[in-house]
Amino acid sequence: MRRRKTLSAEDRRLWAGVARTAVPLKDKVLPSYPEEAEAPPQRPAPAPFDPRPNLAPTSPGRHSEPRALKVQPSIERPTKRKISKGRIAIDARIDLHDMTQDSAHAALSNFLRQAQMMGMRHVLVITGRGKPGGARGILKRMVPFWFASAEFRMLVSAFENADRHHGGEGALYVRVRKR
Template sequence: MKRPLKPLSDEDRILWHTVASTATPMKGKALPLESLPTRDVDPTDGNQSSAERFAADLDRAPAVKRPAATMTAPRQVIDRPTREKLAKGRVVIDGKIDLHGLTQSEAHSMLLGFLHQAYAHDRRHVLVVTGKGASFGSEGILKRAVPAWFATPAFRTLVGGYHDAARHHGGTGALYVRLRRRTA
């Protein structure tokens, strides 16, 4: 037997409206919004319920801006034949940088400088060693940060693709990075 639905209280409607206004609907779906309470609320009135005070504060609050884009971009992988050739040594790794023991800001500037230099010298494939960072059961900071950096505009102009390295090159603690070709 189905229970009859209770109407939402004013506080519940305000809360639903606040949450629903920050959500992005799926393609082809409309976002159903419950209407806010229709009572006129005077913010100076001392005999207001908490829901009425919350609604008054909500009306005076600035609109929430949504972020334009997320930090992570779709992963640009190196194709399988090239990865296999890199792993077997048939394609030369033109440079290597080891970021072990560096802070994020040091690693970021060193990696960007290294990739700029490799790009300027027409190098095609480089190895970036981030380390696995498996202390206390967590993934390393640089292991997570470097792929996120590759999604930023500063690195996107240089990096054409990347993938975890073969075991003898560092495995999941290193990345093969394919640089973009220089335009003449």
């Protein structure tokens, strides 16, 4: 036989706080919970982390993008092998080491725009791997998120981790989208 557990005053207060934030189902009423006088003041919840850069909203128009562009998560294996072995040349490279996120974002955007204007097809973006025992490499984590944003989807068609002699996990092969 199961024993029913009674809630402590603290548990009842916590549950009442959670229940007040719930949205009742259709045709159901939210039960009332007594207000506790000794309830400590609640701190506002921190804003959730958004890895995407804070971009200004686009102006409303009929279509913000002419067509749906998607970034492929990876370059095809034969193409990557040819880049790695040097049969397909890397047209340009950018090193983002020791840059802040803001300056790296601006530098990468300008670099990819220039590469697209000059008709370059494959470029190398060096982000760094981070420190082994310390920081995990913020640019290594953020650059793929940036490539998924609307700003970079117009510039990048695919990207993949570079081969070991080009920087390994600390660098990316990037295929620049044709104009």
